Structures are given as structure tokens and as C-alpha cells.
Amino acid sequence: MSTQHFDIAIIGAGQGGLPAAHLAARLGARVALIEMHQVGGT
Amino acid sequence: MHLVRDRAHQFGVRGIDPQALSFDLRAAVGRKDEIVGGIISGIKSGLAKTAAITYINGRAAFLSPREIRVGKQTITADKTIMAVGSRVAKAQIPGLEDAGYLTNNEALKLHQVPASMVIIGAGYVGVEFAQMYARFGTRVTLVSRSARVMRNEEPELREALGHLLVQEGINLLTDTAVTAAGQADGQRYVEVKPATGKVQRLEAEQILLAAGRTARIEDLGLEQAGVALQNGFIQANGQLQTTAPNIWSLGDANGGQMVTHRAIYDGVTSALNAVLDKGRTVDYRVVPRAVFTEPALASVGLTQAEAEARGASVSIGTYAFSGSGRGKAMGATEGLVKIVADDKTGEILGGHILGAHADMLIHELVVAMQQRATARDLGKTIHIHPTLNEIVQSAAKAVK
Numbered sequence: 001m002s003t004q005h006f007d008i009a010i011i012g013a014g015q016g017g018l019p020a021a022h023l024a025a026r027l028g029a030r031v032a033l034i035e036m037h038q039v040g041g042t
Numbered sequence: 043m044h045l046v047r048d049r050a051h052q053f054g055v056r057g058i059d060p061q062a063l064s065f066d067l068r069a070a071v072g073r074k075d076e077i078v079g080g081i082i083s084g085i086k087s088g089l090a091k092t093a094a095i096t097y098i099n100g101r102a103a104f105l106s107p108r109e110i111r112v113g114k115q116t117i118t119a120d121k122t123i124m125a126v127g128s129r130v131a132k133a134q135i136p137g138l139e140d141a142g143y144l145t146n147n148e149a150l151k152l153h154q155v156p157a158s159m160v161i162i163g164a165g166y167v168g169v170e171f172a173q174m175y176a177r178f179g180t181r182v183t184l185v186s187r188s189a190r191v192m193r194n195e196e197p198e199l200r201e202a203l204g205h206l207l208v209q210e211g212i213n214l215l216t217d218t219a220v221t222a223a224g225q226a227d228g229q230r231y232v233e234v235k236p237a238t239g240k241v242q243r244l245e246a247e248q249i250l251l252a253a254g255r256t257a258r259i260e261d262l263g264l265e266q267a268g269v270a271l272q273n274g275f276i277q278a279n280g281q282l283q284t285t286a287p288n289i290w291s292l293g294d295a296n297g298g299q300m301v302t303h304r305a306i307y308d309g310v311t312s313a314l315n316a317v318l319d320k321g322r323t324v325d326y327r328v329v330p331r332a333v334f335t336e337p338a339l340a341s342v343g344l345t346q347a348e349a350e351a352r353g354a355s356v357s358i359g360t361y362a363f364s365g366s367g368r369g370k371a372m373g374a375t376e377g378l379v380k381i382v383a384d385d386k387t388g389e390i391l392g393g394h395i396l397g398a399h400a401d402m403l404i405h406e407l408v409v410a411m412q413q414r415a416t417a418r419d420l421g422k423t424i425h426i427h428p429t430l431n432e433i434v435q436s437a438a439k440a441v442k
């Protein structure tokens with residue numbers, strides 16, 4: 001399996017992870033957003 | 043159902059037969075699921091439209107500060123923002139695991155109203171669920187370790203909220219510890235011990251554990267990443283950077299105020315710092331909070347005791363909802379506004395509201411505090427009549 005590389009990894013697509021991911025993307029970063037359950041959190 | 047009957051009576055609505063009313067929890071949960079489902083699909087389509095974000099479904103664990111394993115896949119990242127949230131803290135109550143209990147997650151998925159429920163913990167999750175299930179028709183016992191519900195809030199408001207819950211038929215046990223739980227003859231029970239008194243056994247069709255939350259850090263590989271903990275939460279500095287220089291952490295997992303709007307604020311700060319090296323420091327001076335009971339409890343800034351503990355000499359202004367014409371017309375006469383101000387400068391240091399729409403009214407104090415306004419500034423601001431906001435204005439005027 002190949003290894004993908006990102007500028008920023010965000011662990012958790014909950015209430016804080018989602019805005020962090022969107023802003024990081026808008027600022028030009030290549031983002032991996034990792035979530036084990038469901039987006040939205042808690 | 044008692045609520046529908048009482049309200050109808052109060053407002054002169056006739057012909058409602060309380061015996062004929064029934065409540066369908068399955069339908070209510072279905073409606074909730076539909077609303078949440080809509081929100082989630084909105085989030086997903088937002089992500090799908092953003093080419094720069096690769097969404098990966100799986101549990102992440104650090105292998106090193108720059109390597110993360112997700113299932114069978116390994117990714118590398120120059121920088122990481124941890125946004126792992128919190129979960130219900132395990133309680134050291136003998137027999138509880140075997141007895142079986144609900145957390146807030148399962149308690150929002152029941153399809154049948156339980157006949158009885160014992161709720162362990164009287165923080166915001168405990169009191170919100172206590173009132174909700176009591177209104178569904180469940181016999182609720184709410185067990186609080188301290189003398190009142192809602193630790194850290196103003197004592198008058200805590201007292202008044204506890205009183206309102208008791209009036210609704212909730213069995214509120216204060217200064218009481220849960221000592222054991224179990225099952226006997228197919229029936230769950232909880233044993234409680236009041237500070238002064240004997241152990242008592244309470245039958246409970248369901249037990250809801252709401253006694254605190256802790257960082258969700260199991261199997262996250264924090265050691266491999268070089269991320270340290272502090273009191274069980276992730277240690278982050280003012281820029282939200284952890285002890286690993288290329289890793290930031292936000293929200294509930296860092297401890298402090300566990301609320302969505304703080305996590306969102308942290309999300310913005312951590313992204314600016316991680317991507318652009320902005321070195322921005324979080325400022326939590328003005329983070330409001332609300333408990334969505336009815337009436338709601340909302341607050342911002344310092345309580346009187348907190349301000350005094352910091353050496354401030356304070357002036358207090360209070361005003362009761364019962365003094366408001368609008369409150370009377372709405373049948374919302376319970377509660378009060380309390381404002382804590384610096385005695386010397388008049389600056390508002392804290393605002394505390396128990397009453398109808400407290401969660402909205404509080405924003406007047408939030409903006410005032412953000413601008414470092416004085417109680418006098420707020421008191422002389424013209425407010426619309428008749429509104430509940432006039433209660434906030436009156437409390438500001440009452441600050442001596």
C-alpha cells in the first residue's frame with residue numbers, strides 16, 4: 001500500500017475538526033480529514 | 043403531558059383532555075434523526091466539494107509525529123491538528139458495568155419511555171436529560187454529589203433551577219454519592235448514600251451515566267507522537283500547540299469549557315497557526331455557555347465567587363423575571379438575571395441568567411463583555427419595550 005502525503009492531517013471531523021479542515025484547505029493546504037465514526041462529532 | 047394541560051389551562055384553551063394525550067417517543071426520535079441526518083448530509087456534501095480535503099474513514103493512531111496509521115493505510119503529514127473530542131468518563135461505581143447503563147448517546151435513541159431512570163451526575167447533560175425524560179413521563183431520580191445542580195454556576199441560579207426540577211416531579215438527591223449498582227430479579231438498581239443518612243436502594247429501568255467527560259485518547263499513539271497529557275487532557279499551550287511542535291490540539295480534548303462554539307473557535311485558531319504560522323493565542327475571557335432546560339440557564343464570564351477569588355471588589359445587580367411585563371404575558375416569571383461588575387471601573391465581569399430564552403438573552407452580556415462595557419453602558423442603552431431583554435437592562439441598572 002502506498003503512503004499518501006499531506007500538508008495537514010486532522011484527526012476527528014467533529015465540531016472543531018471540520019472548521020479547521022475547511023480553513024486549512026482555504027489557506028492552501030492539502031488536508032487529510034480522518035474520522036472513525038460519523039462527521040459532526042460526539 | 044402535564045405541561046400541555048397546565049399551559050392550556052393558563053392560557054384559557056379549553057377542551058384538551060389530558061387523558062387523551064399520548065407521546066410517541068419513536069416519532070420524536072425519528073424527527074431528531076431526520077434533522078441530524080440533514081445536517082450530516084450537508085457536511086458531507088461540503089466536504090465532497092472541497093478538492094483540497096481528502097476524507098478518510100477510520101480510526102487514526104500516530105506511529106511517529108509525522109506518520110499516522112488509519113486502518114491498513116499509513117499517511118504522512120507535516121503537521122497534524124488533533125480534534126478528537128471527549129467521551130463519558132468511566133465511573134468507579136461497583137456493579138455499574140454489569141448492571142448496564144446508558145450514556146447520552148444511547149439515551150437519545152430509546153424508542154420506549156422508561157418507567158424509571160436514575161441519572162448519575164447533575165451537570166448540564168444530567169439536568170437536561172432529567173427534565174426531558176420527566177416530561178416524557180419517566181420517574182426520574184437525579185443524583186448530585188454536590189449540594190446543588192450545575193457546579194460552577196451562581197449559587198442562586200443553581201438553587202432556583204434545582205427547585206424548578208423538583209417542582210416538575212424530579213426526585214433530586216443532593217450531597218449524595220452513588221455507591222453501587224446492579225441487577226436483581228431482572229431489575230436494575232442503584233444504591234445511593236446521602237452525606238448524612240443511610241444507604242438507599244433505588245429501582246431503575248434505565249441508568250444514565252452523566253458524571254463528567256474525559257479526552258478521547260485511547261489507542262491514539264500519543265507516546266509515539268510525543269504528545270503529553272495534563273490531568274488526563276491533552277496538554278496544549280496558548281497557541282494550541284502540543285508538546286510535539288508539529289502537532290496542535292483543540293476543543294474538548296484539551297479540557298476547559300467543553301462547548302461547540304469553543305471548539306469552532308479553536309478550529310480556526312489552530313488552522314491559522316498550523317498552516318500560516320500565525321502564532322495566534324486563544325482568548326477564553328468571553329466564552330458563553332447554556333443549559334437547555336426550560337427555563338434555560340446561561341452564563342458568561344466570572345461568577346461573583348470567581349471574581350472575588352481573583353481579588354476583584356465587585357458590585358452586583360440582579361433583576362427577577364417576575365418583574366417583567368413581557369415575562370408575565372408569556373407565563374415566564376421564573377428566574378433572574380445577575381450581573382457581576384468591577385466595583386471600581388464598572389466593567390462587567392460576568393453575566394448569569396436563569397429564565398425563558400436565557401440562551402439568547404445572554405448574548406447582550408457577551409457583546410458587552412467583549413467590548414469591555416460597563417454596567418452603566420448597558421443600563422443606559424435603550425431597549426425595546428416590552429421584551430425580556432429589559433430584564434437584562436434592569437439588572438445592569440441595579441448594579442451599584
Ligand SMILES: Cc1cc2nc3c(=O)[nH]c(=O)nc-3n(C[C@H](O)[C@H](O)[C@H](O)COP(=O)(O)OP(=O)(O)OC[C@H]3O[C@@H](n4cnc5c(N)ncnc54)[C@H](O)[C@@H]3O)c2cc1C
Nearest residue numbers: 012014015016036041042102126127293294300301302305
Ligand atoms: C449530550 C451533549 C449535549 C451537548 N450540548 C451542547 C450544546 O447544547 N451546546 C454546545 O455548545 N455544546 C454542547 N455539547 C458539547 C459539544 O458537543 C462539544 O463541546 C463539541 O462537540 C466538541 O468538539 P470537538 O471537535 O472537540 O469534539 P467532537 O465534536 O466530539 O469531535 C471529535 C471527533 O473525533 C473523532 N475521533 C476521535 N478519536 C479519533 C481517532 N483516533 N480517529 C478518528 N477519529 C477520531 C470522533 O469520532 C468525533 O467525531 C454537548 C455535548 C453532549 C455530550
